[in-house]
Amino acid sequence: MTYYSEHSQVWVSVDCIVFGFEKNKLKLLVGRRQMDPGRGEWSLYGGFVKTNESLEDAASRVLQDLTGLKKIYMQQIGAFGAIDRDPGERVISVAYFALINVNDYDDKLRIEYGQEWVNLNELPQLYSDHNIMVEKAIAWLRHHISTEPICFNLLPSLFTLTQLQHVYEAILGEEIDKRNFRKRIKQIDFIEKTELIDKLTSKRGAALYRFNRKIYADAPNFKL
Amino acid sequence: MTYYSEHSQVWVSVDCIVFGFEKNKLKLLVGRRQMDPGRGEWSLYGGFVKTNESLEDAASRVLQDLTGLKKIYMQQIGAFGAIDRDPGERVISVAYFALINVNDYDDKLRIEYGQEWVNLNELPQLYSDHNIMVEKAIAWLRHHISTEPICFNLLPSLFTLTQLQHVYEAILGEEIDKRNFRKRIKQIDFIEKTELIDKLTSKRGAALYRFNRKIYADAPNFKL
């Protein structure tokens, strides 16, 4: 295969931007790098792409390794390829962000991997170009949150409207009028009210809602 | 560097989706593949990323090689990494799309490289995953055309409002009301009317407009 062998190969990695939602804040999972170069710096969690796996598979594997979770919502943010982005060798990295429900995530695993949930607006400086990856991920989120039903991935399968509103507020970085928000939600048929009541967050209790994927799949229009 | 050498390397290429606008249609530059595997199939133009260049540099180089143009507007669409996307070897490709003004593009070069402008809705089946790349590029364009002033890259530096409207119609795939369109344009201060008149496309003559980058840079808000 001389056609290929004329050219050089590079390492390709995936870096995962894991978002979670807790205490009405959008949070990001970061840890201290365990290896050189950059040992000890705050960093996203990543891994190299293997020959026998696709980019998506690599990202899934790395995410599952980190969180123990399968079938995480995941979205590619783009490829990052500055020559010296990795101080050691030429490594091109493909960034993926993931939205997880923090309740599904075993805290023992978090500690085992030395990961911390940090508030988005208190993000430290990260290794290499990881801050840029995070910014692009947030921009993507902001841009798509009102046309794609993805924020449910940050919540338990049953959630209150106040929780949902807080997710939007955290991502958009602005307050939303409660009445207008609820009016709009009511028009969306795949956000279903259940008979269940959440008594944890308020004395009065709040109705629990559910994202009905089947109804959405039938008519995938979303506009909030 | 045992840390790196544990892992395997792959080839990384860039593929360029070149859009042009002509006769009120959005067109795409494609050519017949000159090499195996896939020799003779319709394909985007691409090239391998070298060790000493960034992804952007590689895309720029490939685009300049193909079109002779420097400083083309370019946007990364994403990385494509299915294991068997290249039938020969494991090659991960990063897709970029570019918007060019067809008048700037030397037709001799086009013929030399065996490239054709094809209408977007008459796109043939392309090599490997190139059709998917094109679809993603179009989706990106549709999604961003009304919030980022990028369509000017498809036009000469002086253009008529009718031309501009045709660009929008071609990208969005729907007709736009002329009066409403022009009303909105008038509110945008960085789309400047010049004293020049275009007499080529109509007998009466149409005012030529210009995109003023400086005014836009001062207040980069765009909403059409």
Place this chain on the structure above:
DNA sequence: CCAAAAGTGTTCCGTCTACACCCATGG
């Protein structure tokens, strides 16, 4: 009984949409 969160409608204003005719000129 009171603090704390849930829940609920209306009015106003600005924006988007639909729509039709006159103008200038080259051939």
Place this chain on the structure above:
DNA sequence: CCATGGGTGTAGACGGAACACTTTTGG
């Protein structure tokens, strides 16, 4: 003189934004 594309305003519909009070109940 006529065919061709350029250029212009208004009225009505619609959707988004602002806004405050009542309800429930655990402590």
